[in-house]
Amino acid sequence: MRSTAWNDEENRVLPEMALDFMPEEKLRDLQLQRMRATVKLAYEKVPLFRERMDEKGLKPEDIKTLKDVAKLPFTMKKDLRDTYPYGLFAVDLSEVVRLHASSGTTGKPIVVGYTKEDMEVWAQVVKRGLLACGFRSTDIVQNFFGYGLFTGGLGIHGGFEALGATVIPISGGNTERQVMLMKDFGVTAVGGTPSYFVRIIDVAEKMGVDLRDLKVKRGIFGAEPWSDGMRDYIEEKTGIKAYDIYGLSEIVGPGVGCECDCRDGIHIFEDHFYPEIVDPETLEPLPDGEEGELVLSTLSKKAMPIIRYRTRDITAIEKTKCKCGRTIRRIRRIGRRSDDMIIMRGVNVFPSQIETALLRAEKALPHYQIVLDTKNNMDTLEVKVEVSRDMVSDSMSDMEQLNKKFKHSIEQILGISVIVTLCEPDSLPRSEGKAKRVVDNRKKM
Amino acid sequence: MKIPQVSVFVSNRPGRLHAVCKSLADAGVNLLSLTLADSGEFGLIRLIVSDPEKAVDVLAKAGLSATITDVVACPVNAAIGGLAELLSTAVGSQQIDYMYAYPSTLNGSNIMILRFQDTDKAIEALKATNFKAISKEELLG
Numbered sequence: 162m163r164s165t166a167w168n169d170e171e172n173r174v175l176p177e178m179a180l181d182f183m184p185e186e187k188l189r190d191l192q193l194q195r196m197r198a199t200v201k202l203a204y205e206k207v208p209l210f211r212e213r214m215d216e217k218g219l220k221p222e223d224i225k226t227l228k229d230v231a232k233l234p235f236t237m238k239k240d241l242r243d244t245y246p247y248g249l250f251a252v253d254l255s256e257v258v259r260l261h262a263s264s265g266t267t268g269k270p271i272v273v274g275y276t277k278e279d280m281e282v283w284a285q286v287v288k289r290g291l292l293a294c295g296f297r298s299t300d301i302v303q304n305f306f307g308y309g310l311f312t313g314g315l316g317i318h319g320g321f322e323a324l325g326a327t328v329i330p331i332s333g334g335n336t337e338r339q340v341m342l343m344k345d346f347g348v349t350a351v352g353g354t355p356s357y358f359v360r361i362i363d364v365a366e367k368m369g370v371d372l373r374d375l376k377v378k379r380g381i382f383g384a385e386p387w388s389d390g391m392r393d394y395i396e397e398k399t400g401i402k403a404y405d406i407y408g409l410s411e412i413v414g415p416g417v418g419c420e421c422d423c424r425d426g427i428h429i430f431e432d433h434f435y436p437e438i439v440d441p442e443t444l445e446p447l448p449d450g451e452e453g454e455l456v457l458s459t460l461s462k463k464a465m466p467i468i469r470y471r472t473r474d475i476t477a478i479e480k481t482k483c484k485c486g487r488t489i490r491r492i493r494r495i496g497r498r499s500d501d502m503i504i505m506r507g508v509n510v511f512p513s514q515i516e517t518a519l520l521r522a523e524k525a526l527p528h529y530q531i532v533l534d535t536k537n538n539m540d541t542l543e544v545k546v547e548v549s550r551d552m553v554s555d556s557m558s559d560m561e562q563l564n565k566k567f568k569h570s571i572e573q574i575l576g577i578s579v580i581v582t583l584c585e586p587d588s589l590p591r592s593e594g595k596a597k598r599v600v601d602n603r604k605k606m
Numbered sequence: 607m608k609i610p611q612v613s614v615f616v617s618n619r620p621g622r623l624h625a626v627c628k629s630l631a632d633a634g635v636n637l638l639s640l641t642l643a644d645s646g647e648f649g650l651i652r653l654i655v656s657d658p659e660k661a662v663d664v665l666a667k668a669g670l671s672a673t674i675t676d677v678v679a680c681p682v683n684a685a686i687g688g689l690a691e692l693l694s695t696a697v698g699s700q701q702i703d704y705m706y707a708y709p710s711t712l713n714g715s716n717i718m719i720l721r722f723q724d725t726d727k728a729i730e731a732l733k734a735t736n737f738k739a740i741s742k743e744e745l746l747g
Contacts, residue, residue: 367667513650548615548648548671548674550671552677553613553614553615553650553671553673554673554677555611556648556703556704556721557650557704558703559641560615560648560650561645562646582647582648583647583648584670585616585617585622585669586669586671587669
């Protein structure tokens, strides 16, 4: 079997991808060795981690096998907030060459730091992901991930630069100009959040530009969960192949894992990040194949080693080998984050389910927003859906039918009653980065 | 003899009608008739304009979704029973989705705008009557 995504003319693995194909035993040895070094570093330099280890009566030497990792304490997002800004750093600030931070909309932001070596590792993992998806040094890349404190823009940028591609650091926003440059610069690849790319698709359509006529062949997307339906929509509208890159700032940013050309799950770069799945209730480790919360540890990070970070992402580690032959394991694509979960009259609702329902009803992906409210002491879930040109009819009953179709499709998937409101195009708020899908106006009891 | 009609989707909020009219006016599109249908949260504005394709483009640029559908314009006698007479013919047994009166007259006759479920069949039915569907040119004068 030949796959251009990873082998050369003689069917050998390209040298820069060799780490993805390391013999499994060697990989586990490397992971153990690096895990022990990381635990030792954190124990010696990070007071919070040391306290938690001491509480459990654990010493770094107690980690003798990878099975022992399950004994280590968890790290939560709250820990990063509570130690704001530098409390989890394991090196002197003079060694830190980069800081990133979350937007901090819900209080203090979380801050992450990188040494020079960390930056190199970051660029390399993103590069390996890009190579696996078929991106090459000859690509001209439009990167509309947000640049700045957010890890998305500069993280992807670093990977493309390491790859030797030509990067256009356009960041998000000014959508008409995005379309113009895509055309004029002969862009062959794009990177960004999928929701913003859908916005670019809309605007291009309005400008009379058919993205299928452009040279863009590939896109790397991430920073928010996106459904397979959204992938199909993007590919059909633009003729590109869309790939999923996974990451979170607490661990490194984008590049913790990435799809390969098989697009059958996300390979975790296991030589740098150690994945586990735990039961979100009991926090007990679950075997490969079972769904639970993804927990990640950094294996080589120096500035800010993170042990057993609870990601809130619900997924499973695949038991089977990927067809590409990579030995690094895969997780299932993230459909839902427990953080995004809405509890509505006792039912768990994920925005991705609404996306699936809308796609099922209309075979189009309208912009939408979920608004939760309390009316007459009852919690209500309203889905506002923007009506695009293809959805308009001159007949009122057709429009009412459209509303009913959306409502029915959503209710079938969620099992609770919802209100659907049709809205004008561009009337719902958009962010240049991650889509703001949920507004919660409910009265807190 | 079909007349292109522009239908615009708008939220049922103050100011939206102005947004539609202003963007058409700024683009030099002449508004010949306007009717509204509403359903609580949203409404449809149905327009007969001098340049329907241009209108849809202009509206799209203003962030409004619009579409073109064919309607039939039919002059009826401006006297008692004029419309009843039209509907007493085979045309009256066609499925009519909606209809409205056009705001100007043609040679002393009122003009009805009719939206049939099957426009071609309705035009065919009209041919067997004393009524006729007028062309866009005749309507716009």
